[in-house]
Amino acid sequence: MKKIAYIAMAAAAMAATPAMAQSASGSVAVTGWVGGKCTAQTPIAGAIDLGDLATSAGLINSTFSANVGGLSRSFSVICTSANVNITVSSDALNNSTDSTTGGGYTGRVHYTSTLTANKASGGTASAVYTTADVLPAATTTALGGRLQNATNNLTVTVSNGTTTNSGDVLKSGNYSSTILITVSPV
Amino acid sequence: MVESRDIAGWMARCATAALAAFALAQPAAASTAPITAYYYDPALTGYSFPGPQQAVMTIDVKASIGGTCGFATGAAPSGTVNAGQIDVSAWTQDVPFTVECTAPWRIAVSSQNGALKTAAAGATGYATKAPYDVALTLPWDTGFATGTVTASCPVAEIDQAAGSTPCDFEGAASTANGLLVPRSFGLSGSKMTVSAPAYSGTDVLVEGTYNDTLVVTISPAS
Numbered sequence: 557m558k559k560i561a562y563i564a565m566a567a568a569a570m571a572a573t574p575a576m577a578q579s580a581s582g583s584v585a586v587t588g589w590v591g592g593k594c595t596a597q598t599p600i601a602g603a604i605d606l607g608d609l610a611t612s613a614g615l616i617n618s619t620f621s622a623n624v625g626g627l628s629r630s631f632s633v634i635c636t637s638a639n640v641n642i643t644v645s646s647d648a649l650n651n652s653t654d655s656t657t658g659g660g661y662t663g664r665v666h667y668t669s670t671l672t673a674n675k676a677s678g679g680t681a682s683a684v685y686t687t688a689d690v691l692p693a694a695t696t697t698a699l700g701g702r703l704q705n706a707t708n709n710l711t712v713t714v715s716n717g718t719t720t721n722s723g724d725v726l727k728s729g730n731y732s733s734t735i736l737i738t739v740s741p742v
Numbered sequence: 743m744v745e746s747r748d749i750a751g752w753m754a755r756c757a758t759a760a761l762a763a764f765a766l767a768q769p770a771a772a773s774t775a776p777i778t779a780y781y782y783d784p785a786l787t788g789y790s791f792p793g794p795q796q797a798v799m800t801i802d803v804k805a806s807i808g809g810t811c812g813f814a815t816g817a818a819p820s821g822t823v824n825a826g827q828i829d830v831s832a833w834t835q836d837v838p839f840t841v842e843c844t845a846p847w848r849i850a851v852s853s854q855n856g857a858l859k860t861a862a863a864g865a866t867g868y869a870t871k872a873p874y875d876v877a878l879t880l881p882w883d884t885g886f887a888t889g890t891v892t893a894s895c896p897v898a899e900i901d902q903a904a905g906s907t908p909c910d911f912e913g914a915a916s917t918a919n920g921l922l923v924p925r926s927f928g929l930s931g932s933k934m935t936v937s938a939p940a941y942s943g944t945d946v947l948v949e950g951t952y953n954d955t956l957v958v959t960i961s962p963a964s
Contacts, residue, residue, distance in 0.1 A: 578811050579915060579961035582818035584837050586936055586956060588825030588858050588872065592949040636829070636949040638862065676865040705867025705946050741949065 592637035592741035597707070600631045600737055604714055609649070609665055614725035616665055618717045627715065630708035637741030640703045644671035644712065644738075645694035648687040649731040657689075662724040664689070668716040669735050671697075674704035687733075689720055698742060712737060811843035811962040814928060819958045823936050828858060828872050829947045834937035839958070841880075841926040846963040848920030850911045851876055851934065851956055856901025860950035869945035872952055873898060874938035878911060881931045882924040890931070891923050897936075897954065914957075917964035934958060 607622030620627055648655075651663030666687040672680050683697040703709055712735060719726070779797040783789075813819075817840035825833040841847070857871035864870040877894035895909035904912070911921040926932065934956070941947050 579959055580812040580818065581957055581959040582813060582820050582839060584819050584934065584936075584956045584958065585822040586825060586858060586874070586954045587822060588828035588833070588952045590829050590860070590872075590941075590947045590949050590952065591827060634946050636946055638949065676867055702865045702868060702948075 590636055592635075594633055594635040594637070594640060594703070594739045594741050596739075597632040597634060600633070600710075602629045604629060606649075606714070606717075606731075609717065609731060610726040615723070616717045616719050616726060620667075620714065620717055628711050628713040630711045631737075632707045633703065633710055633739045634705060635703045635739065635741055638702060639742035640673065640699045641696050641740045641742055642671050642673045642681065642683050642699065642710070642738070643694050643696040643740070644669050644683045644685045644735065645691070646685060646687055646735040647691060647733050648689075649717075649733040651727050651729045651731055653729050654727055657720050657724060660721075660724055661727050662719045662721065663727040663729070663731075664720065665726065665731060666718045666720070667714050667733070670713045670715065671737055672711045672713070673699055673739070674706065674709045675699055676702035676704045686716070694736070694738075703739070710737070710739065811841075811845070811847045811960055813960070814840035814842050819934055819956075825858065825874070825936075825938070825952075828938065828952060829941040832937075832939045834935060837934045837936070839932050839934070840928060840930065841923075841932055841960060842928055843923075843926055843960065843962065846925060847923050847960055848915045848917070848963045849878060849880065849923065849958065849960045850913050850915040850920035851878070851900050851958050852902045852913060853897050853900045854902060854955040854957075855953070856898045856904060858952035858954050860948060860952045862948045862950035864948055867945055868948050869943055870948055870950075872938065872941050872943075872947055874936055874954075876900060876956065877935040877937070878921060879931065879933050879935065880921070880923045880926065881929045882926045883929060884925045887924075889924070891921060893921050900956075915959040915961040917961060920959070920961065920963075922963055 604627060605624040606620045607624050609617060611617045646669050649665035649667060655663040657664060668684060668686040670682055670684050672682045674680055681697050681699045683695045685695040777797040778793045780791040780793050780795060782791055782795045819837045819839040823835045857873050859871045862870060874897050875894055876897050880891040882889055893910050899907040899909035900912045913919055
């Protein structure tokens, strides 16, 4: 007469269970490069007007005190490299019609160009070049560090006018010279 | 004979119920207490049976289908993006991948350096990190609707060391973190795009090789 239902429900514990949450990943490498280079922010160009090169006695005014607008010019250059070479050279100031020397007269004036670079770490480094009748090789100086990242971080200055013979009188006329400046990554 | 037939039928019903529970359900509160039911024999008129005529059991049946989520085989984001000379030219490149997620999912991206970074030493006025952008394009299809989730962040916002940022896909994907996407299974068009204009920061990028690693993770969403 009696029926007994004896059901062990615990067996149902193996019923559906959600799949475990999964995650996945991937990896992508991104690379690029920056080359070593120096770039002038504005053209390294300009002019330095030394005015009358001669004293009242006709000899070279070694300080170029008659200059118009100063004896220096500054430029802005950026470099990516950890070290930078600065190089300077020039020819002499030559009379456009007669640059010879003789008989107590001369049409050639020698001078010194000083190229100075500001360093990122502070301080400066300079390359100095002085013309002669036989032009020496260009002068190169390594900064030994990074160039300062700032405007007008390079300055060239002319100074110390001379003649081959110290007593020579300068011939009248126009004198000109070109200073060559190079800034290169190392 | 009647009694034997009824008992057989009853047992069959109980067995059926038990099987159903066994196969489908995880009971909310399993009970192992014996239940006693009685056959109310019509011949026993006036007899007071000590228990119920039926053993009534309430069984909560629950089931769920767990979402699976991963990249299709051989279609996880990988490889190398070569950005070239980053201070000279703009660059952009897509990294395609295929997602197989059967339910809503999330994606996140983490950057090792938060930028393209070089090991070279810097100095005042110089930079050793170059920024770029990371964008995600994620088509989805729920079976009822389709669409595309897009998002973009500066890589600095997914720098692994950056902590919390406004970027929607910063860090590692989890059920609660990352950019939410309804459902994507085998859809084409999923991609990560990395790009930048030519570097133009005030500080000068130093000479050298620049690197970063992006780790893309996906996870089922909660």
